[in-house]
Amino acid sequence: MPSNRPLFSLFAIFTVAWLLVLAGAVVIFKxxxxxxxxxxxxxxxxxxxxxxxxxxxxxxILVAMRDQFVRKNILSKAQKDSESEREISQDASNKLG
Amino acid sequence: xxxxxxxxxxxxxxxxxxxxxxxxxVVAGEILLFFFSSSYAILALALVTLISGIVGIVDDLATxxxxxxxxxxxxxxxxxxxxxxxxxxASVYSSRLYLPLFSHPTYLPILYPLLVIIxxxxxxxxxxxxxxxxxxxxxxxxxxxxxxxxxxxxRIYLGLSSIWILLATLPLIASLLSFYFFFHRYxxxxxxxxxxALALGGAYxxxxxIGGVEIVAIIAILPAILNSFLFLSSVKKLVEHRQVxxxxxxxxQDSRMVASTDRKAPVTLVxxxxxxxxxxxxxxxxxxxxxxAYCAGLALTTALLIWVxxxxx
Numbered sequence: 496m497p498s499n500r501p502l503f504s505l506f507a508i509f510t511v512a513w514l515l516v517l518a519g520a521v522v523i524f525k526x527x528x529x530x531x532x533x534x535x536x537x538x539x540x541x542x543x544x545x546x547x548x549x550x551x552x553x554x555x556i557l558v559a560m561r562d563q564f565v566r567k568n569i570l571s572k573a574q575k576d577s578e579s580e581r582e583i584s585q586d587a588s589n590k591l592g
Numbered sequence: 593x594x595x596x597x598x599x600x601x602x603x604x605x606x607x608x609x610x611x612x613x614x615x616x617x618v619v620a621g622e623i624l625l626f627f628f629s630s631s632y633a634i635l636a637l638a639l640v641t642l643i644s645g646i647v648g649i650v651d652d653l654a655t656x657x658x659x660x661x662x663x664x665x666x667x668x669x670x671x672x673x674x675x676x677x678x679x680x681x682a683s684v685y686s687s688r689l690y691l692p693l694f695s696h697p698t699y700l701p702i703l704y705p706l707l708v709i710i711x712x713x714x715x716x717x718x719x720x721x722x723x724x725x726x727x728x729x730x731x732x733x734x735x736x737x738x739x740x741x742x743x744x745x746x747r748i749y750l751g752l753s754s755i756w757i758l759l760a761t762l763p764l765i766a767s768l769l770s771f772y773f774f775f776h777r778y779x780x781x782x783x784x785x786x787x788x789a790l791a792l793g794g795a796y797x798x799x800x801x802i803g804g805v806e807i808v809a810i811i812a813i814l815p816a817i818l819n820s821f822l823f824l825s826s827v828k829k830l831v832e833h834r835q836v837x838x839x840x841x842x843x844x845q846d847s848r849m850v851a852s853t854d855r856k857a858p859v860t861l862v863x864x865x866x867x868x869x870x871x872x873x874x875x876x877x878x879x880x881x882x883x884x885a886y887c888a889g890l891a892l893t894t895a896l897l898i899w900v901x902x903x904x905x
Contacts, residue, residue, distance in 0.1 A: 500868055501864055501865055501866075501867050501868055502865070502879055502882065502883070504864075505861075505864060505865070505883055506883070506886055508818070509814055509815070509818070509883065509886060509887055509890070510890070512814055512818060513811055513814065513887075513890045513894075516807070516810060516811060516814075517692050517807070517894065517897070520689075520691055520692075520807055521691050521692060521693070521694070524689050524691060524698045524700065525691050525694060525698055528698065528700065528703060529698055529699075554821075554825070557818075557821065557825075558825055561822055561825070561826075561859055564864060564867075565859060565864075565867075568851075568864070568867035568868060569851050569853060569863070569867045570853065570855070
């Protein structure tokens with residue numbers, strides 16, 4: 496019977512993603528985009544740069560959560576399985592020896 | 593055309609694509625509504641669905657590359673922007689973005705049309721990538737339509753949207769309901785194919801734009817968005833699922849799936865769900881629907897934060 500642990504972890508990831516989408520939308524579309532320093536080309540470039548930096552930080556948070564999930568639930572399990580397999584084969588060879 | 597359903601023990605051949613029937617019905621319904629309403633927003637919705645569906649048919653017949661598909665789907669967003677500029681008085685979209693906790697919208701006259709054009713390939717591809725197991729794509733969209741429809745009703749109540757936009761969701765919801773319950777849910781009788789997934793994704797994106805419920809619609813399909821993001825961020829390039837060399841899950845002899853422990857395997861929602869033990873297709877589908885329902889709740893909360901709470905202050 497598989498545990499519900501991944502589902503609960505995913506609920507947590509979705510809650511964080513939801514907060515990031517809301518906060519990101521507000522910061523970009525309420526504060527960065529409508530703010531006008533000068534009506535010139537650099538104004539648009541600065542807005543694009545700030546929005547991109549924010550989006551990269553946000554995506555970085557999601558990537559970090561993804562890596563943590565994969566390390567905790569998939570790779571560590573694979574390592575444990577291979578260790579237990581090694582112990583079983585060691586026991587078998589000791590008995591034979 | 594038929595394809596193997598790999599996740600069943602008997603490996604049945606399943607007909608595909610149901611896409612032309614799905615988007616044919618949706619487009620016919622929307623055009624009928626356009627003649628009654630004269631709403632250009634509904635005409636734009638019909639055109640987006642049609643173009644996305646046609647790109648999907650091309651993809652069904654001759655598999656498009658990971659980059660060619662989104663580029664072709666950019667055409668899907670053009671009718672919305674073109675009608676807005678060419679038809680006098682056509683209010684396809686408003687360029688006003690309503691944000692949570694702020695009563696006044698942000699006016700984005702230059703940025704919004706660009707976002708409209710980008711939104712269609714994004715939603716179509718996102719919905720296409722969640723079409724992984726029996727019933728998941730159509731079920732996810734059906735659940736996502738609950739908060740989207742509620743948000744449109746709130747906007748109509750506040751005088752921000754027209755009743756025709758709500759009626760425009762009906763052909764889409766009706767075709768999704770009939771497709772899910774009669775053909776697509778486990779065990780599937782027909783697969784939608786890329787034409788079905790892209791057309792329905794395009795229609796969903798168009799409804800979000802013409803209804804003015806963009807942020808709610810994004811939150812409602814967060815499981816599909818995250819699945820797409822996890823996949824792209826792990827393979828680090830625009831690539832078709834079929835072109836991935838290491839599969840994210842391993843199919844056991846009893847047709848249950850377990851997560852691949854290969855470090856090179858792409859990260860997907862299904863791989864994360866089966867990370868602690870093997871699960872059957874039905875169990876995984878049920879778990880994806882639980883995530884969809886949770887995100888639908890978050891989307892409803894977002895709708896309250898955008899339109900109800902700022903007015904109550």
